Amino acid sequence: MSGHSTYQPQNAFMKWMEARLPIAGLVHSSFIAYPTPRNLNYWWTFGGILSFMLAAQIITGIVLVMHYTPHETMAFNSVEHIMRDVNFGWLLRYLHSNGASMFFIAVYIHMFRGMYYGSYKAPREVLWILGVIIYLLMMATGFLGYTLPWGQMSFWGATVITNFFSAIPVVGETVVTWLWGGYSVGNPTLQRFFSLHYLLPFVIAGVVVLHVWALHVVGQNNPAGIEPKGDRDTVPFTPYATVKDAFGMVCFMLFFAYFVFYLPNYLGHADNYIPANPAVTPAHIVPEWYYLPFYAILRAIPNKLLGVIALFASIGILVFLPWLDSSKVRSARYRPLFRQFFWIFVAVCLGLGYLGAKPAEGGYVIASQILTFYYFAHFLIILPLLSRFEKTRPLPNSISESVLKAPAKH
Amino acid sequence: MTMQRSLLAFALMIGLAAPALAAEQGELPPKQKWSFAGPFGKYDRGQLQRGFKVYREVCQACHSLSLLSFRNLAEPGGPGFTVPQAAAIAAEYKVQDGPNDAGEMFERAGRLADRFPKPFPNDNAARAANNGALPPDLSVIAKARTYERGGFWFLLDLVTQYVEQGPDYIVAVLTGYADAPKDFKVPEGNHYNKFFPGHAIGMPNPLSDGQVTYDDGAPQTAQQYAKDVTGFLMWAAEPHLEARKRLGMQVMIFLLVLAGLMYFTKKKVWAAVKGRPEMLEGKPSATKH
Numbered sequence: 290m291s292g293h294s295t296y297q298p299q300n301a302f303m304k305w306m307e308a309r310l311p312i313a314g315l316v317h318s319s320f321i322a323y324p325t326p327r328n329l330n331y332w333w334t335f336g337g338i339l340s341f342m343l344a345a346q347i348i349t350g351i352v353l354v355m356h357y358t359p360h361e362t363m364a365f366n367s368v369e370h371i372m373r374d375v376n377f378g379w380l381l382r383y384l385h386s387n388g389a390s391m392f393f394i395a396v397y398i399h400m401f402r403g404m405y406y407g408s409y410k411a412p413r414e415v416l417w418i419l420g421v422i423i424y425l426l427m428m429a430t431g432f433l434g435y436t437l438p439w440g441q442m443s444f445w446g447a448t449v450i451t452n453f454f455s456a457i458p459v460v461g462e463t464v465v466t467w468l469w470g471g472y473s474v475g476n477p478t479l480q481r482f483f484s485l486h487y488l489l490p491f492v493i494a495g496v497v498v499l500h501v502w503a504l505h506v507v508g509q510n511n512p513a514g515i516e517p518k519g520d521r522d523t524v525p526f527t528p529y530a531t532v533k534d535a536f537g538m539v540c541f542m543l544f545f546a547y548f549v550f551y552l553p554n555y556l557g558h559a560d561n562y563i564p565a566n567p568a569v570t571p572a573h574i575v576p577e578w579y580y581l582p583f584y585a586i587l588r589a590i591p592n593k594l595l596g597v598i599a600l601f602a603s604i605g606i607l608v609f610l611p612w613l614d615s616s617k618v619r620s621a622r623y624r625p626l627f628r629q630f631f632w633i634f635v636a637v638c639l640g641l642g643y644l645g646a647k648p649a650e651g652g653y654v655i656a657s658q659i660l661t662f663y664y665f666a667h668f669l670i671i672l673p674l675l676s677r678f679e680k681t682r683p684l685p686n687s688i689s690e691s692v693l694k695a696p697a698k699h
Numbered sequence: 700m701t702m703q704r705s706l707l708a709f710a711l712m713i714g715l716a717a718p719a720l721a722a723e724q725g726e727l728p729p730k731q732k733w734s735f736a737g738p739f740g741k742y743d744r745g746q747l748q749r750g751f752k753v754y755r756e757v758c759q760a761c762h763s764l765s766l767l768s769f770r771n772l773a774e775p776g777g778p779g780f781t782v783p784q785a786a787a788i789a790a791e792y793k794v795q796d797g798p799n800d801a802g803e804m805f806e807r808a809g810r811l812a813d814r815f816p817k818p819f820p821n822d823n824a825a826r827a828a829n830n831g832a833l834p835p836d837l838s839v840i841a842k843a844r845t846y847e848r849g850g851f852w853f854l855l856d857l858v859t860q861y862v863e864q865g866p867d868y869i870v871a872v873l874t875g876y877a878d879a880p881k882d883f884k885v886p887e888g889n890h891y892n893k894f895f896p897g898h899a900i901g902m903p904n905p906l907s908d909g910q911v912t913y914d915d916g917a918p919q920t921a922q923q924y925a926k927d928v929t930g931f932l933m934w935a936a937e938p939h940l941e942a943r944k945r946l947g948m949q950v951m952i953f954l955l956v957l958a959g960l961m962y963f964t965k966k967k968v969w970a971a972v973k974g975r976p977e978m979l980e981g982k983p984s985a986t987k988h
Contacts, residue, residue, distance in 0.1 A: 550947025
């Protein structure tokens with residue numbers, strides 16, 4: 290797929306440039322002539338949506354930084370200054386805070402799409418692992434960003450999460466003190482979190498470049514899960530994928546705008562409008578919604594160290610997915626059993642998210658434990674067994690055949 | 700597909716049953732009708748002006764409003780005071796300024812650019828005057844308070860746009876004072892409140908009928924005062940709410956039209972390959988669809 294460029298420079302300047310730095314050829318082969326499978330559905334537009342969200346977060350973030358003060362005595366009020374006195378500051382701030390949530394909604398859909406259609410399987414393992422790295426970086430960035438308004442949830446969320454590291458035997462306390470830059474979360478913590486929150490999005494952008502590069506080497510997967518066999522199975526990226534991605538993006542922006550303009554604080558927490566106070570612990574310390582499933586896994590396990598290990602393992606296990614699921618058939622379309630288990634897995638993740646928002650007591654803990662067990666069982670027991678024993682449906686001979694067969698099913 | 704559906708139904712059932720596991724909740728704050736709710740919401744100028752009066756005559760004695768400036772009172776989307784009116788209000792306050800050329804702090808009349816002065820010089824002074832309890836700053840209180848209904852109401856709120864939990868809670872607390880039940884022991888210096896978490900609140904019942912004189916004919920009841928001052932506090936917490944909802948409608952309409960255009964563009968572009976299956980197979984037998 291990454292063969293030599295078919296780009297033909299038209300004017301003299303572009304010919305001169307192309308002979309020296311073939312950047313136009315690179316853009317042409319990556320975003321214009323790049324062959325995309327013709328059967329991609331709208332779940333494939335989330336890659337483009339995610340690039341848009343990353344750009345939107347970086348741009349709104351850069352402008353917010355022009356008005357924000359990362360100091361424990363001034364951070365909260367500087368955010369309020371943005372909300373009140375900066376022209377359209379309320380819009381920038383709500384775009385950025387809701388943008389984080391939208392970024393995660395899009396990435397979760399993108400990841401579940403990859404799982405459903407087996408996009409992590411050979412030859413796309415590295416592509417998938419780069420994606421997991423981006424996701425991890427996103428989680429770190431989101432967490433760091435949430436501390437910046439220096440409200441009660443910022444402060445106590447930062448305290449709880451950094452305390453994970455105190456579970457490390459022997460050196461735990463030392464590591465936490467080092468992370469905080471003191472003996473509790475305080476001004477040094479806020480300033481380093483701010484610095485890292487500004488840094489990480491650019492690291493994400495770098496890994497996104499690798500992710501797209503890997504994608505363009507192996508080509509996109511598709512709903513049929515079979516490789517394109519020639520021109521008949523593909524369409525050029527522009528205009529076909531471009532216009533479809535653009536439509537998907539506008540629909541996503543509608544969803545985004547609905548939250549920004551009508552429910553700007555819906556995805557946040559009221560306690561974060563109370564300035565950080567080390568002397569008062571909120572009744573329930575709850576992380577942002579996108580961490581809730583992992584928070585439920587953490588609290589399902591009574592031992593702190595094991596809980597933290599389970600938390601990191603629940604994300605780390607994704608790296609091994611290409612080898613845990615060794616079925617030769619990629620798409621769930623042709624894997625009837627896998628498809629059922631996929632939807633159960635989605636329900637389990639949503640259930641864990643619900644439980645993560647609840648206090649860790651009574652029935653909630655037991656439910657969290659059952660779902661945590663199932664979460665790991667999905668990867669460690671169900672997928673390996675399915676790869677071995679599942680009777681898959683016959684695959685179509687080509688993508689174009691699967692496209693033509695599709696209407697007959699309805 | 701049916702299997703998938705039954706699984707979803709099962710998951711939903713478990714979800715709906717889950718709240719039953721939670722501890723029984725007390726009485727929930729009653730929902731109020733707010734002019735600023737919903738996609739076309741706007742503040743009620745009369746309510747904001749009355750609420751401001753209640754704040755000045757009742758709350759201000761203990762509660763600061765430190766993020767607000769007098770100029771905000773005359774800004775669009777607010778209580779609708781004119782600039783001279785706001786300046787006159789500012790002039791009624793004493794503001795500390797300085798140091799002057801002699802190096803001394805001095806007091807002067809407030810100006811539009813000044814923030815609302817705090818009632819106490821510092822938090823400890825506020826605590827000392829209030830039986831050890833710190834009266835919270837009210838600048839963003841309407842967004843900093845909420846209440847939980849449990850269950851899956853939060854999903855319905857997405858559609859109904861019910862995001863006024865904060866204001867509803869504040870009205871409920873302001874009007875929620877009652878005699879404590881026999882088995883409830885109110886700690887010394889506290890007061891029983893039906894809606895305050897833990898029911899023991901430091902603030903004595905602040906509002907009573909007829910306490911503040913309204914000159915626009917609105918009922919002079921504690922209930923009305925509570926609602927008006929809460930409306931005012933919502934504006935204080937979200938002064939650009941009207942601009943946000945107005946711009947929101949414009950953005951939504953623009954995006955809807957753009958989405959429509961994109962959809963038809965996409966359809967037209969794809970018609971070249973979708974409508975002609977022979978382009979896919981190149982075999983006559985496949986063209987029957």
